Amino acid sequence: MSVDWHNFRPQGVETYDFHSGRPKETPWDSEEQIDRYVPTHCCYCGVQCGMYLKVAGDKVVGVEPREDFPVNHGMLCPKGATAYQTVNHPDRLTYPLMRRKGKNSPLERATWDEALDTIARRFREIQAQHGNDAVSIYSGSSMTNEKCYLMGKFARVAVGTRHTDYNGRLCMSSATGANERSLGIDRAANPITDMLHADVIFVVGANVGECFPIVTSWLWKARDRGCKLIVADPRQTPIARTADIYLPLRPGTDSALLNAMLNVVIREGLVDEEFIAARTNGWEETRSLALQYDPEQVAKICGLRADAIIEAARLYGRAKAAMIYTARGLEHQSKGVDNGVACANLALATGNFGHPGAGYMTLTGQGNGQGGREMGQKASQLPGERDIEDPEDRAYICSVWGIDENDLPHSGYPATLQIPAMLRQEIRACFMICSNPMVSLPDQHTVERALRGLDLFVVTDFFLSETAELADIVLPGSVWAEDEGTTTSLEGRVIKYNKAVEPPGEARRDWEIVCDLARRLGKGQYFPFSSVREIFDEMRLCTKGAKADYWGITYEKIDAQNGVFWPCPTPESVGTPRLYEERFGFPDGKARFNPIYYIPPAEEPDGEYPMVLTTGRVIYHYLSGNQTRRTPFLKEMAPYPWVEIHQETADRLGIRDNDWVQVRTRRGEMTAPALVVRSIRPDTIFIPYHYGHSQAANILTNPVLEPMMKIPEYKVCAAAIARTEQAPDWAAEVNPAVLAAALRKRHELPSASDSPRPTLR
Numbered sequence: 001m002s003v004d005w006h007n008f009r010p011q012g013v014e015t016y017d018f019h020s021g022r023p024k025e026t027p028w029d030s031e032e033q034i035d036r037y038v039p040t041h042c043c044y045c046g047v048q049c050g051m052y053l054k055v056a057g058d059k060v061v062g063v064e065p066r067e068d069f070p071v072n073h074g075m076l077c078p079k080g081a082t083a084y085q086t087v088n089h090p091d092r093l094t095y096p097l098m099r100r101k102g103k104n105s106p107l108e109r110a111t112w113d114e115a116l117d118t119i120a121r122r123f124r125e126i127q128a129q130h131g132n133d134a135v136s137i138y139s140g141s142s143m144t145n146e147k148c149y150l151m152g153k154f155a156r157v158a159v160g161t162r163h164t165d166y167n168g169r170l171c172m173s174s175a176t177g178a179n180e181r182s183l184g185i186d187r188a189a190n191p192i193t194d195m196l197h198a199d200v201i202f203v204v205g206a207n208v209g210e211c212f213p214i215v216t217s218w219l220w221k222a223r224d225r226g227c228k229l230i231v232a233d234p235r236q237t238p239i240a241r242t243a244d245i246y247l248p249l250r251p252g253t254d255s256a257l258l259n260a261m262l263n264v265v266i267r268e269g270l271v272d273e274e275f276i277a278a279r280t281n282g283w284e285e286t287r288s289l290a291l292q293y294d295p296e297q298v299a300k301i302c303g304l305r306a307d308a309i310i311e312a313a314r315l316y317g318r319a320k321a322a323m324i325y326t327a328r329g330l331e332h333q334s335k336g337v338d339n340g341v342a343c344a345n346l347a348l349a350t351g352n353f354g355h356p357g358a359g360y361m362t363l364t365g366q367g368n369g370q371g372g373r374e375m376g377q378k379a380s381q382l383p384g385e386r387d388i389e390d391p392e393d394r395a396y397i398c399s400v401w402g403i404d405e406n407d408l409p410h411s412g413y414p415a416t417l418q419i420p421a422m423l424r425q426e427i428r429a430c431f432m433i434c435s436n437p438m439v440s441l442p443d444q445h446t447v448e449r450a451l452r453g454l455d456l457f458v459v460t461d462f463f464l465s466e467t468a469e470l471a472d473i474v475l476p477g478s479v480w481a482e483d484e485g486t487t488t489s490l491e492g493r494v495i496k497y498n499k500a501v502e503p504p505g506e507a508r509r510d511w512e513i514v515c516d517l518a519r520r521l522g523k524g525q526y527f528p529f530s531s532v533r534e535i536f537d538e539m540r541l542c543t544k545g546a547k548a549d550y551w552g553i554t555y556e557k558i559d560a561q562n563g564v565f566w567p568c569p570t571p572e573s574v575g576t577p578r579l580y581e582e583r584f585g586f587p588d589g590k591a592r593f594n595p596i597y598y599i600p601p602a603e604e605p606d607g608e609y610p611m612v613l614t615t616g617r618v619i620y621h622y623l624s625g626n627q628t629r630r631t632p633f634l635k636e637m638a639p640y641p642w643v644e645i646h647q648e649t650a651d652r653l654g655i656r657d658n659d660w661v662q663v664r665t666r667r668g669e670m671t672a673p674a675l676v677v678r679s680i681r682p683d684t685i686f687i688p689y690h691y692g693h694s695q696a697a698n699i700l701t702n703p704v705l706e707p708m709m710k711i712p713e714y715k716v717c718a719a720a721i722a723r724t725e726q727a728p729d730w731a732a733e734v735n736p737a738v739l740a741a742a743l744r745k746r747h748e749l750p751s752a753s754d755s756p757r758p759t760l761r
């Protein structure tokens with residue numbers, strides 16, 4: 001085992017003073033003191049890089065990347081390299097907490113019996129009075145497949161509610177909708193290695209450099225082989241700066257751009273007629289609509305130059321193999337599904353499916369964002385991407401679970417509609433696990449009212465999140481290193497976490513908590529599991545013959561093959577890395593064109609709110625930041641939110657770098673320092689969303705939902721911005737030197753000094 005694998009070597013947990021941020025003397029300064037190297041994967045993003053956790057005694061003290069995992073082959077990003085520091089962190093929750101004397105009383109230490117018995121009793125009381133659906137489950141995709149599977153079963157069988165959903169609703173659900181409408185299977189079409197076979201890569205609304213750093217290394221390899229790059233993003237992200245064609249489109253105008261590109265492809269004879277005839281349905285309608293999207297007109301909608309759109313379409317259309325990658329930029333919109341369908345239309349029209357380097361896929365974000373969306377924890381779903389309203393699927397799952405079909409609830413509210421149902425007191429209690437909506441849901445003031453109004457709110461987390469702060473009962477769960485189990489990466493590759501250590505104190509493994517609660521709800525016979533493997537085996541059986549077929553996947557096969565791509569329907573099957581080589585996912589095997597009209601975002605700038613606000617990520621924090629804001633190096637690099645604004649706009653408004661600025665929308669207002677850059681459209685501002693309380697960008701965002709998938713429009717709303725002398729409430733805790741240093745580092749990103757003009761190289 002090599003030792004010094006990179007220059008930045010995070011200190012062992014016990015050797016780092018979390019509050020001063022200073023390293024202490026390290027007792028693990030030599031490799032001999034490491035007892036075990038546990039092969040596993042990063043707990044953060046969907047790339048699921050392979051890593052070894054270094055264990056000394058009963059503590060995780062370090063990490064090394066795995067050379068043998070083909071996706072990251074010896075690399076980790078800053079989040080992966082520090083993830084191990086959350087395991088043995090002083091902020092870990094180590095015993096249950098309860099408010100014993102009502103909402104305004106403090107969270108106090110409780111025993112497991114007291115906490116779980118109270119939950120079971122209160123759920124039964126509330127359900128007796130208000131019906132079974134008065135209790136909801138709100139789950140998450142940072143958990144293993146086994147846990148996600150268990151949550152769907154727990155909701156339907158132990159609690160008996162139809163309202164179960166999860167945080168993936170806020171993530172790539174638009175892409176799910178597009179996959180379902182266009183291709184028939186909700187999985188990435190290609191393995192990451194397909195990048196190396198593409199002549200052109202078109203990235204729409206994905207900040208690959210910051211959000212999928214290890215995928216970026218594949219992009220560079222593809223570039224080394226001559227692959228051309230087109231990027232559409234209102235911000236000049238690190239990869240956008242290097243693009244052959246960069247399209248800094250106005251937020252919320254993606255489908256217009258994609259239609260115009262299809263228009264050019266058609267008019268210049270770049271469509272693949274043979275592919276369209278053999279493998280698709282519905283071309284004529286889509287073709288005639290696309291012909292109405294003249295690039296000259298679309299250029300005005302998108303705020304781009306027409307020649308840049310035409311050149312991009314030519315480059316894409318002429319490629320022998322082209323890949324389209326999207327992420328939340330295109331998907332976090334009230335037209336997110338349409339946008340994904342417009343990508344699929346472009347790829348289908350040019351025959352870009354089913355061969356190496358050709359496809360359209362979303363870059364799934366969460367660690368288990370792929371598996372979590374097919375295990376049956378979603379409002380309308382049973383395991384294996386089965387449909388909860390399909391009689392055959394219902395009958396099959398009931399036969400595996402051993403329940404009567406009349407007892408299996410029907411579909412319920414998606415996560416985003418649970419909030420209004422709480423406000424209406426239709427939902428009166430919620431069991432939440434692995435989600436932090438007090439940072440992640442739009443229109444925070446309303447979310448807070450909904451959660452505070454619950455009769456009983458239970459949160460299972462390993463750190464006291466902004467959401468757990470509002471709970472009546474907090475259950476201490478486990479981190480990924482304390483459990484085994486599988487996840488499914490953004491490629492559709494099922495991989496396995498291995499257990500390194502035990503949960504600290506009285507904390508328990510999530511699945512044990514859930515099974516225990518099921519027993520106390522009188523449904524123990526349906527949750528007889530004594531190991532994760534048993535849950536996996538039942539889950540496999542549930543998916544047998546379904547779209548997301550895991551039946552042929554075993555823990556041993558995962559180890560032997562370094563992961564298995566589903567579908568893997570038989571014990572002999574090695575899995576399916578590339579989808580759509582012969583058939584699409586519909587009964588006739590053909591893909592479907594769907595004509596897409598461009599419809600503007602729900603909120604457009606006006607006199608009162610003249611700017612477009614968009615939100616998203618930075619490399620150093622992960623989602624709601626509940627983990628990464630507790631990691632010293634990451635916290636130091638991006639300690640507070642900021643407002644990115646273009647130099648020209650800042651000059652016009654008298655805003656200088658580092659000034660406090662107040663941003664207002666129809667939902668609320670927040671104050672943060674300005675980061676004056678040249679890498680964003682002058683009509684747009686950007687705020688990273690990883691922070692809570694008065695630092696939450698989601699105070700501002702628009703809760704309007706996409707009609708099919710109910711994903712919020714995080715990426716576009718109207719906003720006003722002004723310099724203010726009034727520092728925010730959190731300014732007192734700010735060390736100005738730390739803040740200035742972090743903002744300076746942001747400026748050092750090469751892209752920050754460039755202006756986002758449409759570029760042709």
Ligand SMILES: Nc1nc2c(c(=O)[nH]1)N[C@H]1C(S)=C(S)[C@@H](COP(=O)(O)OP(=O)(O)OC[C@H]3O[C@@H](n4cnc5c(=O)[nH]c(N)nc54)[C@H](O)[C@@H]3O)O[C@H]1N2
Pocket residue numbers: 045046079171172204205206207208210211212232233234235237250251252253254327328329330364365366367614615616617618619620621622623624715716
């Ligand atoms: N460092 C880091 N990495 C992560 C995560 C993290 O929190 N931190 N989270 C993971 C998860 S769950 C996810 S979902 C992914 C998200 O990965 P990404 O989707 O890449 O990240 P975002 O920052 O949400 O948004 C991507 C880009 O969309 C652009 N954008 C904004 N509005 C529009 C628009 O209207 N059209 C287009 N075309 N682009 C627009 C933004 O400028 C931004 O650069 O990242 C995963 N990886």
Ligand SMILES: Nc1nc2c(c(=O)[nH]1)N[C@H]1C(S)=C(S)[C@@H](COP(=O)(O)OP(=O)(O)OC[C@H]3O[C@@H](n4cnc5c(=O)[nH]c(N)nc54)[C@H](O)[C@@H]3O)O[C@H]1N2
Pocket residue numbers: 140142143144167168170171172328332365366433434435436437439440441442460461462463465477478479480510615616617622623624625626627689697698701714
């Ligand atoms: N404005 C704006 N808002 C956004 C976005 C945006 O781009 N802009 N992006 C959206 C997207 S793409 C996403 S994915 C969501 C994410 O939103 P959330 O899902 O709410 O955020 P997370 O930080 O993943 O929350 C997971 C919580 O569960 C805990 N946790 C993690 N793993 C486990 C586990 O294994 N077991 C248990 N018990 N707990 C666990 C973590 O400590 C954390 O508190 O945010 C969305 N919100």
Ligand code: SF4
Pocket residue numbers: 042043044045046047048049072075076077078079080081211212213214215
């Ligand atoms: S790229 Fe994603 S999976 Fe890999 S180390 Fe970074 S956060 Fe972890």
Ligand SMILES: [Mo]
Pocket residue numbers: 170171172365366
């Ligand atoms: Mo996400």
